[in-house]
Amino acid sequence: MQVVINGRPHQASGAMSLAQAVALLTTAASGVAAAVNGEVVRRPAWESTPLADGDQVEVLTAVQGG
Amino acid sequence: MDDPFIIAGEAFSSRLIMGTGGAPSLDVLDRALAASGTELTTVAMRRVDPASTGSVLDLIAARGIKVLPNTAGCFTAAEAVRVARMARAALGTNWVKLEVIADEHTLLPDPVELLDAAEQLVADNFTVLPYTNDDPVLARRLEQVGCAAVMPLGAPIGSGLGIRNQHNIELIVESATVPVVLDAGIGTASDAAIAMELGCAAVLLATSVTRARDPELMAEAMRLAVASGRLAFLAGRVPRRRYARASSPPAG
Secondary structure (H helix, E strand, O other), X not given: OEXXXXXXXXXXXXXXXXXXXXXXXXXXXXXXXEEEXXXXXXXXXXXXXXXXXXXEEEEEEEEEOO | OOOOEEEOOEEEOOOEEEEOOOOXXXXXXXXXXXXXXXXXXXXXXXXXXXXXXXXXXXXXXXOOOEEEEEOOOOOOHHHHHHHHHHHHHHHOOOEEEEOOEOOOOOOOEOHHHHHHHHHHHHHOOOEEEEEEOOXXXXXXXXXXXXXXXXXXXXXXXXXXXXXXXHHHHHHHHHHXXXXXXXXXXXXXXXXXXXXXXXXOOEEXXXXXXXXXXXXXXXXXXXXXXXXXXXXXXXXXXXXXXXXXOOOOXXXX
């Protein structure tokens, strides 16, 4: 299946959780938020949130600004 | 003197809110934050960059400063609400500096989208601090929908043009029952002092410090200017007169 993570297509050979998708980008233990198809998923639920073909995943963190 | 800045029930001893944008390095930013004495600082939310090193969040946490995420870069209410929710999930705060801008050229707030976003976020239990135009009517509407402060601009973001319409800022201060924070447009220390003399509860600035030749020194200048302006406001300035009034006794 293919998911889009922060705008980039990613091919997954088998099942993939949101936690696995986030781990492709960062290992930070805090300060990161993730959304699937525009819906925020709270961190404790990342492991138990499976991704489906075509899902759009956004992973954000804080940067200098404002 | 004990004169806390209270916003949404939380007290700060500093009336300078410093943004983190524009600093040439995290090290320079760290020293500027320390020199500013700020207790509240803004960050933006962006896609995670796997290549980035060092975190602005670690630096802010190490200084014991409260973090205020913004929605910079959002053009619609829907985008701003989504980013605010991401910020809340990432940072564990329901405070948000709400920015909904109209175009890249002026970065001026879009009042219609801003008010819509503010209403949605208040309903979702956010403490909403909106970056707004220097429009007393819009400020009143933002307050009416439940914003915890109003943050009118002095001039466009990053312009350093100072406070272009002091009269409007005074009108906003006079009628607001929530804190008024002068946000954007500060160029140098005197601008920050003027904002406080006009009765603003605090000043929010970034560029004027982070892009100064010496950010740490300018941060100290801003700290002193905000404190001085506040004292002058509380002390009450003398009225302006057209002609002289002798300060030495005429007789004797």
